[in-house]
Amino acid sequence: MAKEAYIITGASKGIGLEWSKQLTEQGHLVIGIARTQPEYFPSNYFLSTDLTQLDQIETVIEKALALVTKDIDGIVLVNNAGTVEPIGFAHTNSADKVSQSIVLNLTAPMLLCGAFINQLKNNSVKKKIVNISSGAGRNPYEGWSAYCAGKAGLDHFSLCIDAENKDVKVVSVAPGIIDTGMQEIIRQSDVADFPLIEKFMDYKKNGLLSSPEETAHLLTKMTQRVDFNELPTILDIRNLP
Template sequence: MEITTVAIVTGASRGLGHALARGLLQPGTQLVTVSRSHDEALAQQAAQAGCNVQQIQSDLANPAAAERLAAQIVANLPAGAQRYLLINNAGTVGPISQTDQLSDAAAITAAFSLNVTSVMLLTTAFLQTVKPLGADCRILNISSGAGRNPTAGWGVYCATKAALDHYTRVLHAEEHGVRIVSLAPGVIDTGMQQTIRSSDVHDFPNVARFTQLHDEGRLTSPDETAARILRYIDRDDFGSNVLDDIRNYA
């Protein structure tokens, strides 16, 4: 079967990443997923959908692992597809703590490695591989409103997402011939939200708001958000707004 789209999705084992991976299971698609575990159900769904899927297990919080992964992925990307897509979705909200208590260097470093460093490494490898192909190439970085609005207790999360946003703007300014967006996906009913709701109020004073959003059913589902994001990626004007929010679109 002719491959028309090559798509790479990180953090694909659960939540939004899992929903995005399932939404990309289409005939003619070569899907590469990155997560810390193998998903047999996804493999079966891919076979039923006539989609090729390669699942790679890696911990992107480890810079050396992320570097090896980047080399592994690009070494196996097929040439000749019409579109190449990289979705940098993997991320963590932790460590959650007030600034005067942020003393765990390993946890802070792991968060930056996952939320920022792995994105940069994968993007570099992706660009080096796809730019010579002359195809439609799109990069979507899953960001957060936290990168654009300071939130008490989220010093690390806000800093990493702000870094991701600005890195995306730099990449756009360099004009590599790819379309790139850093997208806030809204408040989604995922494991990350469970982590947020379980936070100590002294570490995260805004915990009551997120508990209320959940109790009132105001969180969007991963499947609904993924469907909206995949429609957004397909838009002709994708990349015209480098920093965007999926809530701006139906």
């Protein structure tokens, strides 16, 4: 099996943490990026970074790539960090919360991708970018206007950079509805801010949420497919054969 290096944002919890664990167990090199370091990560492969501080992004990619060893067959950037907040109708959301949402869900991934591509432009190693998107970027949800807009932008940005860079394969993947801290935030919202809250509470009650472990397994299978470069840029993990 080819050994790859994975640079994963939002690696301290949820999908990011579970995916990091599974990849490490397979023998891949995993470099985690998040604000807080989980116990799982060895300190020399974890970069504590607040991705809303955009001036740090070029440097954090530089530090991550410096950790990649020469025995690596490919490098994968995973933009997983994100936020569903603010939850509320567009006309009720404050400017600072909307701005923070767009920065974390869209601007930071755009800059991370740009830094990754630019710093590896003279490197012949196989390069992949996996942007964690959402069905909310492809369908409207009342109360999630900022989140929907950010993920829709991430989808279209992924299409652009996939077209621009023939030596980098980019996918923007919706991972499904997963039992993570984000779902807890959703279930704690007010029905006036998010009219679909009962539906999401039922997902939890009826065991319809995917686990981070299951989702990480599917993402690993997707990223390691022999036909990965032929996958559509915009996809849903649940619809892959």
